[in-house]
Amino acid sequence: MEGLLFNVNNGYVEGIVRGYRNSLLTTPAYSNLTQCETIDDLKLQLGPAYGDFLASLPPNPSTSALASKTTDKLISEFRYVRANATGSLAKFMDYVTYGYMIDNVALLITGTLHERDTRELLERCHPLGWFETMPVLCVATNVEELYNSVLIETPLAPYFKGSLSHQDLDELNIEIVRNTLYKNYLEDFHNFVNTHSDMAGTPTAEVMSNILEFEADRRAINITLNSFGTELTKADRNKLYPTFGKLYPEGTLMLSRADDVEGVRLAVDGVHDYKTFFDAVSLGGSSGPGNMGGGSADGKSLEDMFYQKEMEISKDAFTRQFTYAIIYAWVKLREQEIRNITWIAECIAQNQKDRIGNFISVF
Amino acid sequence: MSGAADREAVFPTRQSLGIMKAKLKGAETGHSLLKRKKITRRIDEAKRKMGRVMQIAAFSLAEVSYAVGGDIGYQVQESAKSARFRIRTKQDNVSGVLLPAFESYLTEGNNDFGLTGLGKGGQQVQRCRETYARAVEALVELASLQTAFVILDEVIKVVNRRVNAIEHVIIPRTENTIKYINSELDELDREEFYRLKKVANKKQRDNAAADAEMKARREAMEKNESGASKQDSGPADILAAEDDDDVIF
Numbered sequence: 001m002e003g004l005l006f007n008v009n010n011g012y013v014e015g016i017v018r019g020y021r022n023s024l025l026t027t028p029a030y031s032n033l034t035q036c037e038t039i040d041d042l043k044l045q046l047g048p049a050y051g052d053f054l055a056s057l058p059p060n061p062s063t064s065a066l067a068s069k070t071t072d073k074l075i076s077e078f079r080y081v082r083a084n085a086t087g088s089l090a091k092f093m094d095y096v097t098y099g100y101m102i103d104n105v106a107l108l109i110t111g112t113l114h115e116r117d118t119r120e121l122l123e124r125c126h127p128l129g130w131f132e133t134m135p136v137l138c139v140a141t142n143v144e145e146l147y148n149s150v151l152i153e154t155p156l157a158p159y160f161k162g163s164l165s166h167q168d169l170d171e172l173n174i175e176i177v178r179n180t181l182y183k184n185y186l187e188d189f190h191n192f193v194n195t196h197s198d199m200a201g202t203p204t205a206e207v208m209s210n211i212l213e214f215e216a217d218r219r220a221i222n223i224t225l226n227s228f229g230t231e232l233t234k235a236d237r238n239k240l241y242p243t244f245g246k247l248y249p250e251g252t253l254m255l256s257r258a259d260d261v262e263g264v265r266l267a268v269d270g271v272h273d274y275k276t277f278f279d280a281v282s283l284g285g286s287s288g289p290g291n292m293g294g295g296s297a298d299g300k301s302l303e304d305m306f307y308q309k310e311m312e313i314s315k316d317a318f319t320r321q322f323t324y325a326i327i328y329a330w331v332k333l334r335e336q337e338i339r340n341i342t343w344i345a346e347c348i349a350q351n352q353k354d355r356i357g358n359f360i361s362v363f
Numbered sequence: 364m365s366g367a368a369d370r371e372a373v374f375p376t377r378q379s380l381g382i383m384k385a386k387l388k389g390a391e392t393g394h395s396l397l398k399r400k401k402i403t404r405r406i407d408e409a410k411r412k413m414g415r416v417m418q419i420a421a422f423s424l425a426e427v428s429y430a431v432g433g434d435i436g437y438q439v440q441e442s443a444k445s446a447r448f449r450i451r452t453k454q455d456n457v458s459g460v461l462l463p464a465f466e467s468y469l470t471e472g473n474n475d476f477g478l479t480g481l482g483k484g485g486q487q488v489q490r491c492r493e494t495y496a497r498a499v500e501a502l503v504e505l506a507s508l509q510t511a512f513v514i515l516d517e518v519i520k521v522v523n524r525r526v527n528a529i530e531h532v533i534i535p536r537t538e539n540t541i542k543y544i545n546s547e548l549d550e551l552d553r554e555e556f557y558r559l560k561k562v563a564n565k566k567q568r569d570n571a572a573a574d575a576e577m578k579a580r581r582e583a584m585e586k587n588e589s590g591a592s593k594q595d596s597g598p599a600d601i602l603a604a605e606d607d608d609d610v611i612f
Contacts, residue, residue, distance in 0.1 A: 063425075110441045124437060174442065175478035182482060219482050226485025230478055240481075303430050303484065339429050346425035350418065 006322040010089050013081055014322075017330050020077055021318055023049060025337055026363045033344050034356045039066070042345055046070075063345040070338045075127045078331065088198035092324045094155065095189050096331060100129025101156060102185060106178040108137050109169055112146045128331075131155070143169045159184035176232070179223060179240045186216050186242045199324065207317050207325035214313055216245035217274065218306050224255045224264050225302075246271045277305045304360070311336055311362045336360055370539040375547030383544065387537040394529045406512060409505040413498070420498040423491040431484035438479055439488075446470070448496055450503055455511075462514055465507040467500050 007014075025033075029049070036042040039060050046054060053073045057065055082093050104125040111118040118138040125134065133153040140146035147166035151157045159181045169177060193199050193208040220241045227237050238256035242248070247255065247268065254267035265282075268274035281302050300308075314329035340359035347356040373379040427435065447470055455462045479488050 067428075107437060110438060114441050116441075121437070173478050174438065175481045179481055222483050222485065223481050226478070226481050226489075232478060232481075301486075303487070306483075343425065343429045346422070346429075350422050350425065352418075352422050355422075 003322045009086055010322075010324070013084050013089060014326065016081060016084070017326050018318070021326070021330055021333065024333055024363055025049060025340070025361070027361045030340065030344075030359065030361045033341070036344075036348055039063070039345055039349060042066075042341075042348060046341065063342055063349055066345050067338060067342040070341055071127070074331070074334045074338065077334075078128060081327065088196055089324055089327075091196075092193075092199075092204075093327060095192060096328055097128050097131075098155060098185050098189070099182070100126040101131060101154065102129070102159070102178060102181045104129040104134065105137070105150060105154065105156060106174055106181070108134075109143070109146060109177065110174050112140060112143055113170065113174070115141075156181065156185075158188065173232075176236065176240070179219070182219065183240055183242045186212055186219070187244065190216075190242075190244050203320040203323040204325050207320055207323055208328065211310075211313055211317070211325065211328060213245040214310065216242035217247045217251075217268075217271070218310075220245065220247055220252055220255055221264060221268060221274065221302075222306075224258055224267075225261065228260065247274075273309060277302055277309075280305065304358070307336065308360050308362075311360050315362045333362075369536055370543050371536060373540060373544070375544040375551075377548065380541065380544045380548070383537055383541045387534065387541065390529050390533045390537060394526060394534065403512070406505070406508045409501065409508050413501040413505055416494075416498045416501045420491070420494045423487070423494040427484060427487045427491045430487040435479060435484075435488065442479065448499055462511045463507070464511070465503050467503045469496070 029045075032045050033042060036045060043054050043057065043061070043066070050070060050073055053069045054066075057069060061069075078093075082090070085093050107121055107125060108118050111121045118140075119135075122135065122138065131154060136153050137146060137149050140149050144166045147160070147169055151160060163180055163184060164172075164177060190209065190212045193205050193212070199205050199208075223237060223240050234256055238252070241252040241255065243252075245252075247270075251267050251270060255264060258264045258267055265275075265278045268278060280300070310332060314332045317323070317325045317329035320326070340361065343359050344356055347353060371383075373383070448467060449470060450465045450467045452463045452465055455464045479485065
C-alpha cells in the first residue's frame with residue numbers, strides 16, 4: 001500500500017539517495033587507498049568520488065583538512081536532498097539532524113559555562129546540526145539565558161523540558177546533559193517513526209525502529225562500560241538508558257546494576273548479536289572490551305563491532321523500497337566512510353601501516 | 364715535518380723516552396675517561412624514547428577521533444579543572460654541582476573528563492589519556508636531563524677543553540717527542556756504529572801498518588844479518604873504499 005503513493009512526493013529524493021549510495025567507496029576502492037604511500041596519493045585515489053571537494057586542498061593536506069572536506073561533500077549532498085524533501089520526509093530529515101544539534105548545543109553550553117566567547121565555537125559546530133537561530137545562542141552570557149534561548153529557539157526544547165532544568169546545566173557534567181538529551185532524542189525519534197501517520201506500519205517504521213533500537217542498545221552498553229570508575233552513580237546511569245530497544249527493560253535494568261564488564265556481559269546475554277560481540281571480544285584475548293589500541297592489532301574492539309553492525313543494518317536498509325530510512329542509512333554510511341578515509345590517512349601520515357586495515361567496509 | 368717543532372724540550376735520552384711513554388699512556392687513559400659523554404648519551408636515549416612515545420600517543424589520538432567520530436579537544440580542554448599529572452623537584456648532588464631533578468606523579472582520584480565520550484569512544488579517550496600521560500612522563504624525564512645538561516654545561520665545557528687539549532695537543536706532542544727521541548736515539552746508534560766501524564777500520568789499518576813495519580824491520584834485520592855475513596864475499600869493496608877515502612878539509 002505504501003508503494004502506491006510514495007513516489008508522488010518522495011520518488012525523486014529516493015532516487016537521488018540511491019545514487020549517492022552507489023557512489024560510496026567499495027572494498028576494492030579501499031584496498032587501493034590502503035596501498036597509497038602519501039596523502040597526495042590518497043587524494044588522487046579519492047579523486048573520482050570526491051573530486052571537486054578535494055581540489056582546493058593544498059599538497060599533502062592534514063588529515064583533519066581531509067576529513068572536513070569529505071564532510072563538506074556529505075553536507076552539501078544532504079542539504080540538496082533536504083531542499084527537495086517535502087512533508088513528512090522533510091520532518092524526518094530534520095530529525096536526523098537533531099542528533100548533531102545536541103552535540104552543538106552541548107558544545108555551546110560548555111563554552112558558556114566556562115565563560116568563553118561562544119562565537120568562536122560556531123566554527124567547531126557540526127554543520128549538519130546547524131540551525132538558523134544558532135548564532136542567537138551565542139548572545140547568552142550565562143547558563144540561564146542560554147537555557148531559555150535553547151528552549152525558545154531550537155527544536156530541542158522538548159528534550160530539555162521535563163528532564164533538565166537550568167540549574168542542571170550548571171551542576172551536571174556536560175556529558176550527562178548530552179546523554180540525557182540524546183536519550184530523549186532517540187525516544188522521540190523512535191516515537192515519531194512509529195506513530196506518524198505517513199510512517200507507522202510502513203517499512204520506514206520497521207527499518208528505522210531496528211536502527212534506532214540498535215543505537216539505543218549501543219548507547220546503553222557504552223554508557224555502562226564507560227561509567228565504570230567514574231563518579232556516575234548507578235541511579236544516574238539508569239536515567240541515561242533509552243526506554244526502548246532490544247535490551248529494554250530487563251537488559252537495561254541489569255545494565256544499571258552491573259559493576260564490571262562481566263555484569264554487562266550477563267545483561268546482554270539475552271540478545272544474540274551483542275552476546276556474540278562480547279564473546280568475540282573475550283576470545284580476542286584482550287584485557288577488556290573496547291580494546292582498540294592496547295596491543296592487539298587484529299583483534300576487533302567492541303566499538304568496531306558495533307560500527308560494523310551499524311553499517312550492516314544501514315546496508316540492509318537499502319534492500320527495502322519506499323522508505324525514508326535509506327536517508328538515515330546513507331548518512332551513517334557516509335559518516336563511516338569519512339571515518340575510514342580519515343583513519344587510512346592517519347595511518348599513512350603516521351606511518352603505522354600495520355593497523356591500516358582497521359576500517360569498516362560493507363560494499 | 365711540521366710536528367717536529369711541536370715537541371717538548373727534552374734531551375733525547377732513554378730515560379726521557381721512558382718518561383714520555385708513561386705520559387702518553389696516562390693521557391690516553393684520561394682522554395677515554397673524560398670522553399665518556401654520559402649525560403649526552405642519556406639525553407639522546409630520552410629523546411629517542413620521546414619520539415617513540417609521542418608517535419604512539421599521536422596514533423591513539425587518531426583512534427579516538429575514529430571512535431568518537433569528531434573533535435573532542437574542546438570538551439576535554441574545558442572539563443579539565445586541575446592537573447592530574449604533576450611534578451615535584453628535588454636536588455641531586457652530582458660531583459659538587461647541585462642539579463634539580465624532576466619527578467612525576469599522578470594525583471589520585473582526579474578524573475576531570477572521565478565521562479568524556481560516555482556515549483561512544485569513552486575507552487579510547489581514557490586510553491589516549493594514559494598514552495599521553497606516558498608521553499608527558501618521557502617529556503619530564505627529558506626535561507630534568509636537559510636542565511642538568513644546561514647546568515653541567517659549564518663543567519662540561521671545562522672538561523671538554525681538557526678533553527680537546529689532551530686529544531689535540533698533549534697526545535700529539537707526546538707522540539712527537541717520542542718519535543723525536545726515537546729518531547735521535549737511532550741517529551746516535553748509527554753514529555756510534557759508524558764510529559766503531561771507523562775505529563775498527565783504523566785499528567785494522569794501523570795494525571796492518573804496524574805489521575808491515577815490523578815485517579820490514581824484521582826483514583831489514585834479517586838482511587843486515589845476512590849482509591854482514593855476505594860482506595866478505597860480496598861487493599864489499601865499496602864499503603872498504605869508503606873507509607879508505609877520508610876527506611879532510
